[in-house]
Amino acid sequence: MDFFTLIQVLDATVRLAIPLLLACLAGLFSERAGIFDIGLEGKMLAAAFFSAAIASMTGSVWIGLLAGIGASLFLSGIHGLASITFRGNQLISGVAINFLAAGMTVLIAQSWFSQGGRTPSLTGAARFNPINFPGALTTTNEVKAASPLMQVYSELLSGHSLLVYVALLLVPLSWWALYRTRFGLRLRAVGENPAAVDTAGVSVVGLRYAAVAICGILCGIAGAYLSTALQAGFVKDMSAGRGFIALAALIFAKWRPWHALYATFLFGLFQALELRPDVIESVIGIKIQSQFLGALPYIMTVVILAGFVGKAIPPRAGGEPYVKER
């Protein structure tokens, strides 16, 4: 394997890790506040569809993004209503959201566009297009011939869509918000011991809704990224289990923002390698089934959960509706 191939694989890692990262951070805010959310997948899917559909209708990817976030927020609202206000089972609510999104997106897509559950292909301003850094080379042949440093600059750092850079900025921002602000302190507290927050005179319900809303916004961006940046349009089930891999990454990261970055990039690398079986074969000399790579994030999560690599302790009040008691 030459250096350029490595750079290409890493470049694909970045592109594939970004939706995982956004969904993982979404789950992080929600679960840190004590609301388990297995509906990340469904929210991403709904956002992917609505952002592509609205972008295709209006021709503006920004309006599409807003529509995607709106759709995801709507589903978050349902989850919040079920699990915070009505104190229902958070897992069941999440499963319901996943099914709802899987079915509704295809149904609405067929009814609006009659293209077999797809949206029309997006072009021009209806997509998030790559941003090329100044001086970066753009064609593959030029990059291949350039110096290693230039290859890193042009292929790996430059040429991603705006959402990639936004997602990466969200990592330090999330860390800062969680650990350096009043909101973060309260958010973490409400996931650990809501009674402590309640007796301190702060609204548990308000904090949890805020967390669920942030989760909705981030899932919305993740979904929009899938259909308007990574791909050019919506196809059926395009989230392809990313919401679940993000949850696995969240456990792997032990609910910490920087570790979420590392975990999702590791899982992104597996996905990138899944697409390039030739690369693995040339490095380790044996052929590995791509399905194995696809399963690797889950296997690693089971290993983590079994406690082989330190202990992954979820927020203590996670999954429990808060009922006031003396």
Add this chain to the structure above:
Amino acid sequence: MSTAEPAIELKGISKAFGPVQANKDISIRVMPGTIHGIIGENGAGKSTLMSILYGFYKADKGEIFISGKKTEIPDSQAAISAGIGMVFQHFKLVENFTVLENIILGAEDGWLLKPSLAKARKSLIDLAAEYELNVDPDALIEEIGVGMQQRVEILKALYRQADILILDEPTGVLTPSEADQLFRILGRLREEGKTIILITHKLREIMETTDTVSVMRRGEMTATVKTADTSPEELAELMVGRKVLLRVDKKPPQVGEVVLNVENLRVVDEQGVERLKSISLNVRAGEILGIAGVAGNGQSELLEVLGGYADGTGTVTLNGETIDLTGKHSDGKSRRARGIAHVPEDRQREGLIMDYTAWENTAFGYHHDPAYQSGILINNAAIRKDTEEKMERFDVRPPNPRLTAKNFSGGNQQKIVLAREIERNPDLLLIGQPTRGVDIGAIEFIHKQIVALRDQGKAILLVSVELEEILSLADRVAVMFDGNIMGERAVGDTDEKELGLLMAGVET
């Protein structure tokens, strides 16, 4: 001081939960700079009243005056701004936060944490100096003891400038020395002019620390008296509504043969920590051996091994025959078959299944009893009938076998367990914390049952962290400290002071 406005005045507070009237027309005046005790049995409405004062519940009727000013307290935020701080029985702390983070939570100065933390750190140093409340601000809550955690709760209230401090059953989780420390701190707070409301069901604490005391019974305030003008006996009578024997009446023991003999018993837990080092003791027929000690010094492990649900090494004999301490003949079932009954320390986790009915709980462990069978099926009707009779004999209220365990009060839950174990006519009864969380009326009954069993010539091993209980029930007392028996005394030859020293690990 007598001319000052009361710090808190409640007028005609009533609160109902459905058909249950938790508080009935309660009026109370608490003067500033005093410690005011509120005493009553479990379920008398003490906690409800304080929850109203802290904005957890809204009273159906009545008014609250703080320093003479009528105040509405719709939520905890309002209570905090009215200068009320509350230390709950179960602490409201975030376990994996530092002390400092817990203190500022909800009382931050701005949306950035740094200035708030710095300010709290400084004010913590001042508070520590003023009230002798030392804590390490950077320690994690889960790494400090319960006594320290309680200090954090008090500091939380003081940091929010509370002038009125409510403590709900504050000594339930504390060791005797930690409790003494707490009362010193409360005395100090009183000197500084703070008003303290102490809710408890322990008469001794009321007598030792309070200036005035109010008694609650079944949702009503039955009396408010100066502590100096009353006696424990009078308070107990006011609480229960009838005369109560605080001391157990018992005849001298008729001691027989050795029933339980333990030699060099050693227990190592899963983490490899030696919980019991080398315990030797014996219990004879017709006597009660009390095991005293601060919680966590090996008493629980002793009960677990003897009860058959932990492994140990050493020699244990019952009526001269060896008992297996490991392997398949070391479990609750084989212990029961040998004539050992066990009333575990934590009745809600080990003694009962809280979501099951009283009759189901009565059958547990004894469900193979032929009287409970009908062919290959269990004869539910027979169990229910048996349970009903047991409930009657043990005065369980309400005597309804179909009620789930969690719907009984602590005392009645204990009676259900006691009835199940005692009525099997065991040779040896292991009993842990028989009256923890049990109200005074039921304590009296439970103590009488234990003494009655002794008088029938049974051997009883009693573990309790309440020294008073050991002294009034046991014939001999062994003190445990750090997995060892520090000493053994006949109850008549010792006193609280000597036992207290042994409990602290000091040879006497």
